[in-house]
Amino acid sequence: MPPVPTLSYSSYRTYLECPQRWKYLYIERRPELPRGYFTFGRVVHSVLETLVRPLVVPLARRVSAQDTQRTLDEWPEPTAAPPTGSWMAADDLLALYDRTWSGEGYSSPEEEARYRALGRDLLLRYHEHLSRERPRPVSVEEHLEARWDGIPVHGYVDRIDRTPSGGLEVVDYKTSRELSGEDAKDSDQLSLYQVLVESNYAEPVERLTLYHLRSLTPLRARPRAKSTLERLHDRLGTVSDGIRAGAFEPTPGRFCARCDFQSICPEFRSVPPVEETRLQELVDRFERLRESERQLEQDLKFTAEALHRAAEELGIHRVPGSRSVAVRRREETWQYSLDAVRPLLERAGLDARLGSGSQEEIRSLVRDRTIDPEIRRRIAEVATRRIRWYWELDADRGAA
Ligand code: SF4
Structure with missing residues (x-):
């Protein structure tokens, strides 16, 4: 069996969207076409990193790791970073933005100009906002790694701030048009970052924040509950198992429209004329x-x-034919409703045992003698019985 792969949020999400695309990207290392909105996001992140880095007051890390503070993946360093400790003036920020700008992936000069103007406006407003309300970052663009109950995970965290009460706030900048408070509550990316930060820092994570740059709005959520993290861990485990087992079937769907690999994907390739x-x-x-x-x-x-x-x-249950006898058989099965079983297990503190929640898994819990008999009895009580009648042929017993 191949080694357990190290998963980032984007690798995990790509596999969930389409394992075949994951294979093209992460095993075959095929490049994707540049896209303007990704380039835009990288430029803005890179400028923000340089802007905020002078404010960083690092905390002691929980584990000894080599210096892993890095800029965005393979993104060129701005040519003139401000001296440590200084706060960049607005003009310098715009000059840095101009130097960092890249026109890669835009569909037209007009689109590029629109994004470029949006970036200037957004950065100036954010700069002005930060001048009035300085954050207290302990790191920016930090690469964190952890081994989460057997699964290696890693990620670049845009910013980690110290909260007024001495805890930590994970901040992820978003340049997208729309974002809601629900996105912050549901984000698997923030959940994974919580795990990474808690594995590397002694201070607790108190807030998970998606920062909507277009509206200068921090969308804050509380740290994830244990059960939410356990469910994410299960999904990561499924992805990890799939990768190790070489399960890379294409799953065509809405993601195909923006997939660069249609020409080589079995779902879209044509039959050779011959x-x-x-x-x-x-x-x-x-x-x-x-x-x-x-x-x-x-x-x-x-x-x-x-x-x-x-x-x-x-x-009657036996009906002779001319060559065999049709025998009527009865099959009885018990079906468990996950909605009924889950609360029972949660109340007993056993919800982590549920895993995927399949019928077979619940049946094995009912048989499991390490579980309190009263809980097993209650689970058994919420099952419903299904009876199916069917016919079997007994070939040796037909009419003479
Ligand atoms: S075209 Fe669709 S099915 Fe094929 S690799 Fe891309 S996302 Fe997957």
């Missing part, structure tokens, strides 16, 4: 067989139902 006729015949044959199969299934269902009705009217 194979067209042969494969067309196979598809036509497959279609005919499918239709026969559908008719056969309908016939089978209709006949089985007629036999069930007769069996119930006559009170």
Whole structure:
């Protein structure tokens, strides 16, 4: 089995969106086309990093790690950073912005000009805001790593601030148009950053913040509860297992529209001309067989139902044919409603045992003798019974 991969938030999210795309990006290292809005985000982040870095007063880290403070991935350093400890003037900020600007990926000069003007406006307003209300950062663009219950994770955290009560606030800048308080509450990215910061710093994380730069609005959420983090850990585990098992099936959907790999993706590649006729015949044959199969299934269902009705009217379970006997069988299964089982386990502090919440998993909890019999009895009580009747053929016992 390959080693456990180190997951970042974007790697995790890419795998969830489409494992095949993850493979193109993270194993085959295929480059993607530049896009204006990504370039814009990187430029603004890079300028903000240089602007805020002089304010950083580092805290002692929980673990000894080599100096991991770095600029954004592979982004060129601005040529003239301000001296440490100084606060950059607005003109210098704009000059830095102009030096850092890149026109990569914009669809037209007009689009680039629009974004460039937006960036100037946004940075000037944020600069003015910070001049009045200085943050107390302990790090900017810090690369943090952790081993989260067996899963290696890492990420670049835009900013970590000290809160008035001495805790920490994780700040992630967003240049996107729309953002809501719900985004901050639901963000898996912030959850992962909480884990990274708590693994590396002694102080507790007190706030998780998405900073909406266009409106200068911090969208704050409380730190995640243990159960929320455990659910994220389970999802990361599923992604990690999938990667290790080499599960890279394409999952076409809404993400295909902005995927650069359509021309090589099995979901979109065309049949080579030399194979067209042969494969067309196979598809036509497959279609005919499918239709026969559908008719056969309908016939089978209709006949089985007629036999069930007769069996119930006559009170019989064995019906001889000319070559075999049809024997009526009963199958009983118990179905658990996850909505009913989860609160029971949460009250007993056992919700972490639930994992994916599959029927088999719940059944194994009911059988698990390490769990209080009273809790197992309550879980069993919320199950509903399903009965299915079906026919089997006994070939040796037909009518003479
Ligand atoms: S085109 Fe769609 S299915 Fe294919 S790799 Fe891209 S996202 Fe996945």
